[in-house]
Amino acid sequence: MKSKQEFGGLRAFTKRSEFSVLIGLMVIFIVMSFASPYFLKLNNIMNVLQQISRYGIISVGMALIMITGGIDLSVGYTVALSACMAAHLTTNVKMAWPAVFLVVLLMGAVIGLVNGLLVTKVKLWPFIVTLATSKIISGCVLLLTSGMPIHIESPLCWLGSGYVGPVPVSVIMMFLVIIGGSIFASMTQTGRNIYAIGNNERAAALSGIRVERTKTLVYVICGILCAFCGIVVAGNLNSADAGLGAGYETDVIAAVVIGGVSMSGGEGSIWGALIGAMIIGILKNAFILLKVSSYWQSVVIGLVIIAAVTIDRIRTVRKAK
Amino acid sequence: MEQQIIYSIQHVTKEFPGVKALSDISIDVRRGEILAVVGENGAGKSTLMNILSGAYAPTSGTITFEGQELTSLTPERAQHLGIAMIHQELSLSNALNLAENIFEGRLPKNSIGLVDRRKLYQESKRLLEEVGLPNLDPRTLVRDINVSQQQMVEIAKALSLNAKFLILDEPTSSLTVSEAEYLHEIMRRLKSKGITMLYISHKLDEILAISDRIVVFRDGRLITTMETAATQINDMVSSMVGREYSAGYTRAHYKNDYATAEPILKVSNLNVGKKVKNVDFTLYKGELLGITGLVGAGRSEVLQAVFGADPRQSGEIEIEGQKCRIRHPSDAIARGLALVPEGRKLQSLFLKFSVKENITLVAMKQVLNRCGLLKPRKEYEFADSFSKRLRVKTPSLDQKIVNLSGGNQQKAVIARWLANQPKILFLDEPTQGIDIGAKNEIYEIIDEMIRQGASVIMVSSEMQETISLCDRVLVMYEGEISGELYHKDATEKNIVTLMSGQALPVSAS
Numbered sequence: 001m002k003s004k005q006e007f008g009g010l011r012a013f014t015k016r017s018e019f020s021v022l023i024g025l026m027v028i029f030i031v032m033s034f035a036s037p038y039f040l041k042l043n044n045i046m047n048v049l050q051q052i053s054r055y056g057i058i059s060v061g062m063a064l065i066m067i068t069g070g071i072d073l074s075v076g077y078t079v080a081l082s083a084c085m086a087a088h089l090t091t092n093v094k095m096a097w098p099a100v101f102l103v104v105l106l107m108g109a110v111i112g113l114v115n116g117l118l119v120t121k122v123k124l125w126p127f128i129v130t131l132a133t134s135k136i137i138s139g140c141v142l143l144l145t146s147g148m149p150i151h152i153e154s155p156l157c158w159l160g161s162g163y164v165g166p167v168p169v170s171v172i173m174m175f176l177v178i179i180g181g182s183i184f185a186s187m188t189q190t191g192r193n194i195y196a197i198g199n200n201e202r203a204a205a206l207s208g209i210r211v212e213r214t215k216t217l218v219y220v221i222c223g224i225l226c227a228f229c230g231i232v233v234a235g236n237l238n239s240a241d242a243g244l245g246a247g248y249e250t251d252v253i254a255a256v257v258i259g260g261v262s263m264s265g266g267e268g269s270i271w272g273a274l275i276g277a278m279i280i281g282i283l284k285n286a287f288i289l290l291k292v293s294s295y296w297q298s299v300v301i302g303l304v305i306i307a308a309v310t311i312d313r314i315r316t317v318r319k320a321k
Numbered sequence: 322m323e324q325q326i327i328y329s330i331q332h333v334t335k336e337f338p339g340v341k342a343l344s345d346i347s348i349d350v351r352r353g354e355i356l357a358v359v360g361e362n363g364a365g366k367s368t369l370m371n372i373l374s375g376a377y378a379p380t381s382g383t384i385t386f387e388g389q390e391l392t393s394l395t396p397e398r399a400q401h402l403g404i405a406m407i408h409q410e411l412s413l414s415n416a417l418n419l420a421e422n423i424f425e426g427r428l429p430k431n432s433i434g435l436v437d438r439r440k441l442y443q444e445s446k447r448l449l450e451e452v453g454l455p456n457l458d459p460r461t462l463v464r465d466i467n468v469s470q471q472q473m474v475e476i477a478k479a480l481s482l483n484a485k486f487l488i489l490d491e492p493t494s495s496l497t498v499s500e501a502e503y504l505h506e507i508m509r510r511l512k513s514k515g516i517t518m519l520y521i522s523h524k525l526d527e528i529l530a531i532s533d534r535i536v537v538f539r540d541g542r543l544i545t546t547m548e549t550a551a552t553q554i555n556d557m558v559s560s561m562v563g564r565e566y567s568a569g570y571t572r573a574h575y576k577n578d579y580a581t582a583e584p585i586l587k588v589s590n591l592n593v594g595k596k597v598k599n600v601d602f603t604l605y606k607g608e609l610l611g612i613t614g615l616v617g618a619g620r621s622e623v624l625q626a627v628f629g630a631d632p633r634q635s636g637e638i639e640i641e642g643q644k645c646r647i648r649h650p651s652d653a654i655a656r657g658l659a660l661v662p663e664g665r666k667l668q669s670l671f672l673k674f675s676v677k678e679n680i681t682l683v684a685m686k687q688v689l690n691r692c693g694l695l696k697p698r699k700e701y702e703f704a705d706s707f708s709k710r711l712r713v714k715t716p717s718l719d720q721k722i723v724n725l726s727g728g729n730q731q732k733a734v735i736a737r738w739l740a741n742q743p744k745i746l747f748l749d750e751p752t753q754g755i756d757i758g759a760k761n762e763i764y765e766i767i768d769e770m771i772r773q774g775a776s777v778i779m780v781s782s783e784m785q786e787t788i789s790l791c792d793r794v795l796v797m798y799e800g801e802i803s804g805e806l807y808h809k810d811a812t813e814k815n816i817v818t819l820m821s822g823q824a825l826p827v828s829a830s
Contacts (some may be wrong), residue, residue, distance in 0.1 A: 187695040189685050196682055199671035206662055206669065207683050207737075208631055208651035266673040 018260050018272040025279050045143040052281035053174035057229045057251050060181035061222025063256045063273040063308035069198045069265030070126035074134035078111050079245030081141045082230025087240040097154045097294055103229045110154050112223025116216030141242045149241035152234050160235025170232045180272040198265025255280050258308040274292050324351040327517050333382030335368050342368040343541045355518045357528040360538030362782050366521050370488050374406040375399035405479035406488040411471050413463045418814035420445035420459035423478045447478040453507050489517045495543050505531045523615045525554050525821045562813040570764040575808045576608050576792035585776045586745055588627055595620040598800040611791030612780045614820045619800040620780040621663055624747045628653045628660045659735055663750035669734045670818035677704040677718040679733050684740035707736040713804035728759025748779045784813055798822040
């Protein structure tokens, strides 16, 4: 009986959308290891993981938002503002590092709260709300930095540039965030509520779920994770400037979509989002190792997104039959 | 002298897979008359209208308009012939102005192909005057006028198409009394111009006031045709009822100890917008209370408002003698209430969830460990026990619920609420759209819950289940409770009388 159930579990897993994405990741991985002698070098693997960690951390927040049926276009500039704020508070205000850490995370939470309240209380479209807030935030970054990079020396930089043995601290942080996010999404009442909201908001409310509160919460979580990511990036470079987070939103949304979160909400997983982030990270690395013009990079990532959603689409249509 | 026939319907039958919606209907509509069509929910009125306006093709039988037999009528062709239908749900575009709506798709053009605004507004002004709206500027946006005016604009649109035959589907259902009178005024004016009208309404007194003849439908059959002048409300009610029921589900015991019954839920002075007006009622412990009435009478709104799902203007709720503040469904759930809403896909199913997840959502706390984390095995066993208890037929609990039949989906939704052990259960159209076998299973489940001490309110449009299941029935009419019937008095005739807004003869109550 027990083995039968586990067998069913494995079969169920192969039917999930994460499975085909995982296969895709493995194929890219194997092809790359033959195509480039450098790819499998420990150095390169760690380097790729470190790149991935930035998207990986934010993709947890983005996945939660997209599971509720929303989207957040302000993540890139929130990362930039957080990095610059961390550098500014450390270097110019001379604030102690624990205070810097808390203030920056709090700022991220407030940005998420504003996004969330505009979406739930004023009932605006998430796309428009976060497009507008991303504009506001990008202006704030320029106002804060006057367009100049700010140097940062702080124990906080360890998060972005430290190592534990051969493993970068930021990679460990990413896995901690992914594990935490995954437990939250799949094993808690609030996590289940998030999926329920993405499935059917009216039914969720009638089941006693505080829909507005829960939706606001996911934007706040995403804001905090962006702020954390900003500290990691600033720490990695020992410097922060207004251009830091440029394009993160598209890469993160791509990762989440490739990982099997439906744009209409209600399904997908945190691990899927991580796999999506890995696919994007390895593809970016591949262009460097294979010495292909980086202009092709955008083209290929666009094609991968189309392929991923097409596969997902075919699967849902087939299921519906 | 025999009046001229404009639209003749001969032996029309319409079948849908598994249902005979109309059987062998023959009606001759006379030119220039107002013919009223009455019948209970699901008697076949809307199917008839859809056939006459070209939306459905009859399975057999012929329809002849102005002497011309129509073999493949489409809505476009019907429009061309001068047949127009005014739907209950108005179909105007809110963001366009009145003139643009009236001439939608047919805007007058000038010599270089641009819209001829002057002609558009002149023509529209003339049409608006014809439907009694001379003071409205045709440039007003539709969203800025009220519902009754919108209805007139729909009629103006039909007139602009030279309609000779108007089908009005419950046009007064969202109008106030004076607005309805105004509509009738316009209808008389149109009649004097020779326009024929088919008037569908649930409001029997209105029908007496406006129509020339009445046809009564029941179960897809035409029961009788009456001259209005020689008809009384009672005659209409008698022909609307009288359906023969196959032996339905009966419970072993019906509550009769009302003298000593203990109230569990008391609702007083409930008001929800225009939909629910000053509703007071009490639910007793261990009772199955039915709420019935026509669609739109405010039945679901009562449940949703008590449950905290919709804001209410006023209303006090007492549960077991204690006043409660219920502002959100979560408050209601904390007080031991449960609501299985109508419209499974819209309001209760999580289609991308498995059967298991659909069952455990509300009572999930019971399968969490001390840190608030899910115990997957416990969740499986918990869902399994409720799915077995309610006999949900599914290949596995991990099956997506979208793949189950309607009856099994509904059982899973009921399981979701039973899992939370509610004291008071609200069921809104619990057997809507499910097959007869599953219906009987749901009746058994309801009966069993009551025997185990739950108190239930069931909103239903189905006469049979209301009559055969409920200990007591509240009938609603236009947002108010128009009457209360105990099981022994809950006959079809009494219910139909109350739900048409008429008082019961003294002897019946």
